[in-house]
Amino acid sequence: MSSVGMSRETGRLIFGFDHVVQSVGDILTTNIAERLFREWYGFPGFRLLGEPLNQVTLVKFLNLIFIALTLRQKNGLPVEPRFRVTRAVPLEANRQGEFLCRLEGEYMPRGHLGDFTVEGKKKIVITNAGDRFTAIEDTGAL
Template sequence: MLGINCLTGKQLSGIEHLKQSISDILTTRIGTRVMRRDYGSRLPDLIDEPLNGALRLELIAATAEALARWEPRFKLTKVTPTRTQPGQIEIYLEGIYLPEGNPITLDGIIL
């Protein structure tokens, strides 16, 4: 799939396009996209909560829900959320890039 880099405007494809797409899905608050009100994830609503066991489960579930619905090129196998600083969470993902069938890891997805 081809797309456009949101920072440079240049053409983007493959795993780099997938990472940009996943980042967009996970950082978009549900209800904020005009004409696509159900697009996004619940993650932006969760980032200010204390990072404990219950929140970790919510973060994992919200990530899995959003990616299952909006990103057909990626089969999620593992989610690891970590707090990098107050009000910020980094999401580390493992899964299968389905167009090639290869396992991949994606990190640096900041909320």
Template sequence: MARVGVNAETGQLIYGWSHCVQSMREILETEIGLRVQRRTFGSELTRMIDRPQNIETIIDIYSAVAEALEPRVVEGRQYGEPGFVLLRTSLDASEPGHVILSLGGVFFENGHLGDYSNPTEQTLSFAITDTGSGITVEVMQ
């Protein structure tokens, strides 16, 4: 069964890599503890984006992204992104409250089903901005 979902903005069906990117964006943008029935869903990025952009914060951001995207099962619920294996990250934190996060890794079309055949290498970048009441995560083209 191919990976399929609904575009959160348009309501149209999306498939494969597009659905995986939308899932990663949602994971990174959601603060841990925000979802009532899924308290461990999300990432720590919302607490880090407005910290001083020094080497400690950058390392914490790398760690938070890796932890958030790592596939795992907690109390019978799947978290993280099972269709993407993170291999590389880079970060541009030259502007306060704004970070460009580049990710590289391997995408598995049916990783959500436990099928890790047919890997394809993928890269993407996110623009992460502090809005004052949280963060926005935008996919960069």
């Protein structure tokens, strides 16, 4: 059984990998410990805001993305159990604050049920749109 959720933009049901992409975007736009009963949910990278943009900061930032998506909760599951990040590729980062990154990983549609059978490899592009990150599926069009 694939996961089902509601689109934050349209209010319609979303299924499968579209729900995973929205979840990844939500994790990366939520400050760590912001959710009352999900203290391990969120992105610890906001503390890097204001740091100089250089290779060291970029590597720290990408590492924190890995941590945010793979950190284990009290129930033993990763925060996002349906997508295992295997690689993060920075595509653009500049002093104007623009950021573009591709996350490559394995899609496990039943990971939230404890079944970590990999269905295939998927890619997600993370970009900052205005004042927040946005996640979209990378279908090769970018």
